[in-house]
Amino acid sequence: MSESIVVAPLDDGVVAVTIDAAETRNALSRHIMRSLIDTLAEVGRDTDVRAVILRTAGHVFSSGHDLKEIRGADPDDQQELFAICSELMQLIQRIPQPVIAQVQGVATAAGCQLVASCDLAVAAASARFATPGVRIGLFCSTPMVALSRSVPAKTAMRMLLTGDFLAADQALNFGLVSDVVDDDELEDATEALAHRVASVSSATVAIGKSAFYEQRELPVDEAYERMSQVMAHNAVTVDAQEGIDAFLSKREPRWRHRGADAGA
Numbered sequence: 001m002s003e004s005i006v007v008a009p010l011d012d013g014v015v016a017v018t019i020d021a022a023e024t025r026n027a028l029s030r031h032i033m034r035s036l037i038d039t040l041a042e043v044g045r046d047t048d049v050r051a052v053i054l055r056t057a058g059h060v061f062s063s064g065h066d067l068k069e070i071r072g073a074d075p076d077d078q079q080e081l082f083a084i085c086s087e088l089m090q091l092i093q094r095i096p097q098p099v100i101a102q103v104q105g106v107a108t109a110a111g112c113q114l115v116a117s118c119d120l121a122v123a124a125a126s127a128r129f130a131t132p133g134v135r136i137g138l139f140c141s142t143p144m145v146a147l148s149r150s151v152p153a154k155t156a157m158r159m160l161l162t163g164d165f166l167a168a169d170q171a172l173n174f175g176l177v178s179d180v181v182d183d184d185e186l187e188d189a190t191e192a193l194a195h196r197v198a199s200v201s202s203a204t205v206a207i208g209k210s211a212f213y214e215q216r217e218l219p220v221d222e223a224y225e226r227m228s229q230v231m232a233h234n235a236v237t238v239d240a241q242e243g244i245d246a247f248l249s250k251r252e253p254r255w256r257h258r259g260a261d262a263g264a
């Protein structure tokens with residue numbers, strides 16, 4: 001059985017990162033999670049990459065953790081496993097490029113957590129989402145962190161307490177995914193969204209992505225104070241000045257900084 005992460009550059013700075021572990025329903029094994037951490041960290045440092053599509057092979061997006069790694073493991077091993085998972089989910093939101101999940105089939109437990117952790121998610125109309133750990137005596141506590149920050153509290157609690165599936169249209173209504181498309185349009189629609197995101201200044205996107213996750217954890221008054229500082233910094237960057245000038249001159253902007261770490 002082979003498990004791997006496949007990286008495929010697409011056009012205009014978009015990169016597709018694929019979890020290729022269809023035989024295990026793309027379970028998030030230690031090997032897969034560590035490989036994905038290494039891959040995303042490398043992608044995050046690549047200033048030519050402007051957007052990332054996170055895909056999986058086969059008919060299931062991800063079934064979550066590999067339960068064979070949990071069964072019989074001692075407490076230290078259990079702690080290590082969930083620490084690796086937490087590192088992965090936080091890394092997705094720390095790299096400067098937007099990460100867009102392309103979701104087919106089902107996304108359960110840590111697989112649902114993976115969707116919730118991505119910046120955007122495009123789901124096939126037939127996709128379904130669940131956090132069913134409670135049914136096997138293992139509450140989805142780490143998936144809950146991402147889930148509860150993506151959907152309303154009572155929706156999250158219903159999913160966590162019952163393990164029931166959320167259909168794609170429900171996931172869209174509750175904010176777990178950003179787009180739902182016909183199954184046969186999933187790949188094209190995800191790539192179109194990624195290219196749209198990649199078409200603007202990557203320096204500006206990097207500033208905005210970081211600011212988004214920072215401000216939502218702050219009280220409102222602190223968020224406004226901090227975001228005023230961020231916006232003032234953003235306003236004097238080369239790309240912001242170019243964008244403003246282009247808008248006022250009724251022309252297309254010529255972005256100076258295509259690299260994701262460029263900001264001044």
